[in-house]
Amino acid sequence: MKKTSRREALASMIAGSAALVAASTMPAGSALAQEEKVNVTFIIYTAAGDPFWNPVIQGAQEAAKDRGVSVDIQYADSDPVKQNNLIETAIANKVQGIALVNWLPDAFTANIAKARAAGIAVITFDTDDPKPNATESQAYVGQDFFAAGQRIARKMVEAGDLKKGDHVVAPVEDPDAFYGTERYRGIKAALDEAGITSERLDASPTMATAMTRISQYLVGRPDTKAVIGLGSVVTEVGPQAAAEANVTPVIGGFDLSPGIIDSILSGKMVATVDSGAYYEGYMPIVMLYYFVKYGVPPSSIPIGGTVIDKSNAELVKKWAGTYR
Amino acid sequence: MTIPSSTPLLALKGISKQYGHVQALSGVDFQINRNEIVGLLGDNGAGKSTLVRIMSGVEFPDSGQVFRDGQPATIKSRKDSEKLGIETIYQDSALVGSASIMRNFFAGRELTKGLGLLDTHKMNAIVMDILVNMVRISGINSPDILVEALSGGQRQAVAIARAVYFKTAMLLLDEPTSALSVRETAKLLEHLAELKREGVSAVFITHNLYHAYESCDRFTILSRGQVIGSLAKAETSVRELNDLIVKY
Amino acid sequence: MRQPIVNICLFFFVLQVICIVASLLYPNDFRYVSQTNIGLLLRAIPVLGIISLGVGVLMITGEYDLSVGSVYTLAGYSIALLFGMGLPVWLAVFATLAIAAAIGVTNGLITVKFAIPSFIATMGAMLVVRGVVRWLSEGRTVSFKPDETFSDLLTGSFYGIEAPFIWFIALALLTGLLVHKSKLGNHFYLVGGHEKTAIAVGINSHRVKVIAFALASLAAAIAGILSITRVGTATPAQGIGLELKAIAVCVIGGLFLSGGRGTVLGIVVGACLMYMVEDVLLLLRAPGFYLDVFVGAILVVAVILNTWLTRKAGK
Ligand SMILES: Nc1ncnc2c1ncn2[C@@H]1O[C@H](COP(=O)(O)OP(=O)(O)OP(=O)(O)O)[C@@H](O)[C@H]1O
Ligand SMILES: [Mg+2]
Numbered sequence: 086m087k088k089t090s091r092r093e094a095l096a097s098m099i100a101g102s103a104a105l106v107a108a109s110t111m112p113a114g115s116a117l118a119q120e121e122k123v124n125v126t127f128i129i130y131t132a133a134g135d136p137f138w139n140p141v142i143q144g145a146q147e148a149a150k151d152r153g154v155s156v157d158i159q160y161a162d163s164d165p166v167k168q169n170n171l172i173e174t175a176i177a178n179k180v181q182g183i184a185l186v187n188w189l190p191d192a193f194t195a196n197i198a199k200a201r202a203a204g205i206a207v208i209t210f211d212t213d214d215p216k217p218n219a220t221e222s223q224a225y226v227g228q229d230f231f232a233a234g235q236r237i238a239r240k241m242v243e244a245g246d247l248k249k250g251d252h253v254v255a256p257v258e259d260p261d262a263f264y265g266t267e268r269y270r271g272i273k274a275a276l277d278e279a280g281i282t283s284e285r286l287d288a289s290p291t292m293a294t295a296m297t298r299i300s301q302y303l304v305g306r307p308d309t310k311a312v313i314g315l316g317s318v319v320t321e322v323g324p325q326a327a328a329e330a331n332v333t334p335v336i337g338g339f340d341l342s343p344g345i346i347d348s349i350l351s352g353k354m355v356a357t358v359d360s361g362a363y364y365e366g367y368m369p370i371v372m373l374y375y376f377v378k379y380g381v382p383p384s385s386i387p388i389g390g391t392v393i394d395k396s397n398a399e400l401v402k403k404w405a406g407t408y409r
Numbered sequence: 410m411t412i413p414s415s416t417p418l419l420a421l422k423g424i425s426k427q428y429g430h431v432q433a434l435s436g437v438d439f440q441i442n443r444n445e446i447v448g449l450l451g452d453n454g455a456g457k458s459t460l461v462r463i464m465s466g467v468e469f470p471d472s473g474q475v476f477r478d479g480q481p482a483t484i485k486s487r488k489d490s491e492k493l494g495i496e497t498i499y500q501d502s503a504l505v506g507s508a509s510i511m512r513n514f515f516a517g518r519e520l521t522k523g524l525g526l527l528d529t530h531k532m533n534a535i536v537m538d539i540l541v542n543m544v545r546i547s548g549i550n551s552p553d554i555l556v557e558a559l560s561g562g563q564r565q566a567v568a569i570a571r572a573v574y575f576k577t578a579m580l581l582l583d584e585p586t587s588a589l590s591v592r593e594t595a596k597l598l599e600h601l602a603e604l605k606r607e608g609v610s611a612v613f614i615t616h617n618l619y620h621a622y623e624s625c626d627r628f629t630i631l632s633r634g635q636v637i638g639s640l641a642k643a644e645t646s647v648r649e650l651n652d653l654i655v656k657y
Numbered sequence: 658m659r660q661p662i663v664n665i666c667l668f669f670f671v672l673q674v675i676c677i678v679a680s681l682l683y684p685n686d687f688r689y690v691s692q693t694n695i696g697l698l699l700r701a702i703p704v705l706g707i708i709s710l711g712v713g714v715l716m717i718t719g720e721y722d723l724s725v726g727s728v729y730t731l732a733g734y735s736i737a738l739l740f741g742m743g744l745p746v747w748l749a750v751f752a753t754l755a756i757a758a759a760i761g762v763t764n765g766l767i768t769v770k771f772a773i774p775s776f777i778a779t780m781g782a783m784l785v786v787r788g789v790v791r792w793l794s795e796g797r798t799v800s801f802k803p804d805e806t807f808s809d810l811l812t813g814s815f816y817g818i819e820a821p822f823i824w825f826i827a828l829a830l831l832t833g834l835l836v837h838k839s840k841l842g843n844h845f846y847l848v849g850g851h852e853k854t855a856i857a858v859g860i861n862s863h864r865v866k867v868i869a870f871a872l873a874s875l876a877a878a879i880a881g882i883l884s885i886t887r888v889g890t891a892t893p894a895q896g897i898g899l900e901l902k903a904i905a906v907c908v909i910g911g912l913f914l915s916g917g918r919g920t921v922l923g924i925v926v927g928a929c930l931m932y933m934v935e936d937v938l939l940l941l942r943a944p945g946f947y948l949d950v951f952v953g954a955i956l957v958v959a960v961i962l963n964t965w966l967t968r969k970a971g972k
Contacts, residue, residue, distance in 0.1 A: 286945030487859035505850035
């Protein structure tokens with residue numbers, strides 16, 4: 086391993102500081118760069134079709150075009166066995182890089198190590214094992230769920246003027262979802278600090294059901310001062326759920342969707358947290374490329390986590406579904 | 410057109426039926442005459458039930474012809490056999506247990522008030538009338554009782570009452586007594602005799618030769634899909650029937 | 658046929674009385690009899706309730722439909738996309754129902770013609786239809802904002818009663834008429850009770866089952882249309898699990914998994930009971946994150962109770 090990277094590092098030094106430009110535009114640089122594209126397998130952990138991945142895919146594809154990477158996008162259907170099979174197939178196909186979502190701690194550690202041992206570069210995105218250095222993945226590009234949770238909680242406390250002893254509910258689509266667990270940990274940490282109580286609610290991914298459950302919860306606990314949706318569906322139905330329960334808590338959550346942006350623009354929702362999805366696709370491809378070509382070591386990038394409120398929602402709306 | 414009374418009600422000629430490699434029936438001739446109870450006898454797997462299913466339109470023969478009152482006829486479905494006046498009481502499935510007496514009685518022949526809506530009132534009245542006055546089964550006081558709550562004998566009685574009401578010309582009974590007590594069996598044989606008085610012919614399948622001998626006018630004996638004998642009651646005995654069946 | 662329904666109605670009635678009394682005694686802690694909560698229930702019950710009506714009719718004929726959750730989702734997309742393409746809203750409704758009916762007929766034909774378990778046939782349809790939704794939606798949510806007349810008719814309220822609930826009751830009455838009072842309905846029971854016998858008395862069991870499959874799909878589509886009109890948005894992930902919930906509702910309501918038994922009133926009460934359980938739990942501030950634990954346990958207890966009472970009454 087060391088040997089390869091050193092040689093490639095040398096190559097990149099020879100190419101000099103112009104490497105960046107050279108690789109994408111000039112016929113110069115190494116002959117290798119021209120002839121052979123870098124092959125990368127890009128594994129999305131859900132089934133195809135979740136709108137969340139649209140900007141991620143857009144990012145991956147644009148990076149591939151920019152850098153001359155051949156990217157193969159695969160879906161693991163939320164099945165760890167299938168995802169492991171996909172990794173093994175990628176290893177067998179001798180791709181040069183793998184980007185994957187490490188959505189289940191310990192499930193992919195062995196195969197990541199196997200890929201690295203086979204000389205394949207590995208970068209995780211979107212979700213990673215919460216234990217530092219738990220896997221041999223070289224870098225992680227994604228939201229720090231915990232930090233993002235803290236951020237939205239603080240924003241809601243400020244916007245809703247929440248005080249010690251107030252109560253907050255955090256509905257989630259799927260109680261087992263890792264993003265929900267981690268984001269809630271962040272939210273709870275921030276709220277606990279302020280002496281505010283909180284509880285999660287299993288609301289289901291079906292909008293009508295989620296709306297009813299949130300409403301019923303709010304009727305049962307009319308003292309609830311804020312609703313923070315942990316994912317896009319529950320965040321989207323929040324305002325209408327509160328309206329149907331005849332209460333007026335402040336509402337916020339995670340992710341972007343046309344409905345969420347409209348609610349923010351019309352003042353029915355305070356804020357949401359951007360996942361930085363475009364970069365989740367773009368950055369891993371770029372870093373894999375430079376590592377394979379020139380040995381530039383990948384490095385983790387915390388992205389997303391930007392709070393979107395009325396002040397910056399307009400721009401998000403413009404690029405929703407492609408870059409946002 | 411008048412039909413001479415000697416013309417059989419139903420005649421089957423050269424009926425064959427194969428299930429995969431099993432030749433269930435091969436060239437079977439069978440007939441039902443006016444005002445006659447035919448005993449259809451034979452060992453297990455002889456082809457008795459297959460013949461009944463063919464006559465009731467649930468199965469279609471590979472070859473052979475059917476005549477009703479001497480006229481060629483085809484029986485391709487239950488509707489066809491119903492038109493020819495054939496009613497069947499099966500070995501294993503005469504009625505639907507989870508449905509009420511009335512709904513079984515009129516199953517497939519429901520009376521409606523138009524628009525496909527059931528005339529429940531009228532059907533209930535008819536069922537009670539028939540059950541109480543004609544078939545005279547005891548212990549049934551409502552047409553809403555589920556059939557599964559009836560005894561085996563009561564069930565057969567309901568099935569027979571149905572045949573009586575719908576003016577069946579021929580009643581096919583496939584082992585109707587197999588699940589009945591001695592008393593219930595006696596009652597059923599009584600019903601059969603009564604039906605005959607009302608002009609209904611019947612085919613009676615049973616493994617009990619005494620029951621057969623007691624109630625039938627003629628016997629047709631099947632063995633491995635072939636007819637090996639057709640005898641009138643007067644020219645045979647239980648013993649001879651027994652020997653015929655066992656010998657082959 | 659009568660017994661289980663009497664029990665479940667009694668059970669429902671007793672629960673209602675307890676909840677109402679408790680709510681009157683502690684109006685601030687248990688807001689069951691509040692206008693908001695009643696409104697919520699009346700809006701929430703119809704979605705699952707209408708799906709259950711269709712699934713129930715099919716269950717009476719002895720078959721299942723696991724694709725109703727997917728059809729429910731497809732209907733939302735279908736009406737939103739067709740309406741978005743400029744079709745008049747009623748035409749979009751009609752086309753959506755026609756698509757659903759076609760899916761149901763296909764399910765039915767596959768099940769009866771190839772004589773495979775409907776469990777498998779409709780599981781295939783569940784995956785295929787969901788795949789189609791993904792393809793149609795490209796994974797995106799769609800919104801549906803019809804004119805006021807339409808949305809008021811489906812989701813408004815008449816004399817203080819929520820429109821969805823009125824639709825639910827109207828459909829339940831129609832289903833009741835079909836199932837209990839019509840010739841076709843009688844055939845549903847006979848085919849489900851003992852198919853061989855039904856065939857022997859001349860009932861075309863294939864035709865009867867295909868019709869029931871079509872009704873199940875139609876009901877799911879109606880629920881899908883009602884739900885997107887209320888929420889305004891459809892997501893590709895919605896509707897998963899509704900097929901099993903609908904079967905659970907039917908079983909609570911006294912229908913048999915083996916077919917041939919049950920009443921429409923049972924399905925209605927089952928649907929109300931299902932939502933009442935969730936509602937009461939949330940109003941009582943049961944831990945919302947572990948709601949399924951309680952819901953699951955209560956469902957099983959309800960069915961045990963119903964079965965036990967029925968057996969006892971049968972003796
Ligand atoms: N649906 C079927 N598929 C295949 N073989 C069949 C089928 N029905 C009947 N057979 C075969 O045809 C033959 C005749 O069967 P059938 O049921 O007519 O006999 P049976 O005389 O009624 O016998 P039993 O007295 O036992 O009722 C048997 O060998 C049986 O195995
Ligand atoms: Mg037999």
